[in-house]
Amino acid sequence: MALAIENDSLVEISYTLRDEYGTVLDSTEEGRSFTYVHGRQRLLPALEEALIGMCPGEEKQLTVRPEDAYGLPDPTARAEVPRRALPPEALAPGTEVTAKRRNGETMFVTVEEVRDETVVLNLNHPFAGKTLHFHLRVVHVVSDPK
Structure with a gap:
């Protein structure tokens, strides 16, 4: 019997x-996969909950509302940074870049406006406000890999 996903x-x-709208936002490359330790909060809670109990070879469709994913966009979540803080290739509206939070965590931000001396960043996650539709396939499970 195949191992089922558990914490x-x-x-x-x-x-x-x-x-x-059916637009692909993210995907593992053909023949590639994503590996993580279940229950360590590396995935959206709704995604972890949906995967629990699944076995290798099983597939599932999952819809996650914005409130259960990255939340609704906050119109006040903006920051103005010096233009020199970004690499030249990121100086275009709509460009997604990574930034470090004060606690060291990485976050995704979007360039909203490029001014003479500064850049306005939208601090909302790029998927904020979106209903997310996942097609999941479990490739492999190892019980408690310690």
């Missing part, structure tokens, strides 16, 4: 993530 399992999945 502390080492899990390998492949996925395709689409928005409400």
Whole structure:
């Protein structure tokens, strides 16, 4: 019998993530997968909950509302930074870049406006406000990989 996903399992999945219009937002490359330890809060809670109990070879469709994913966009979540803080290739509206939070965590931000001396960043996650549609496939599960 195949191992089912439980907390502390080492899990390998492949996925395709689409928005409400069917546009692919993210996907594992063909023949590639994503590996994580289940229950360590590396995934959206709704995604972890949906994967629990699944076994290798199983597939699932999952829809996650904005409130259960990256939230609704906050119109006040903006920051103005010196233009020199970004690499030249990122100086275009709509460009997604990574930034470090004060606690060291990485966050995704979007260039909203480029001015003479500064750049306005939208601090909302790029998927904020989107209903997310996942197609998930469990590739491999190892129980408690310690």
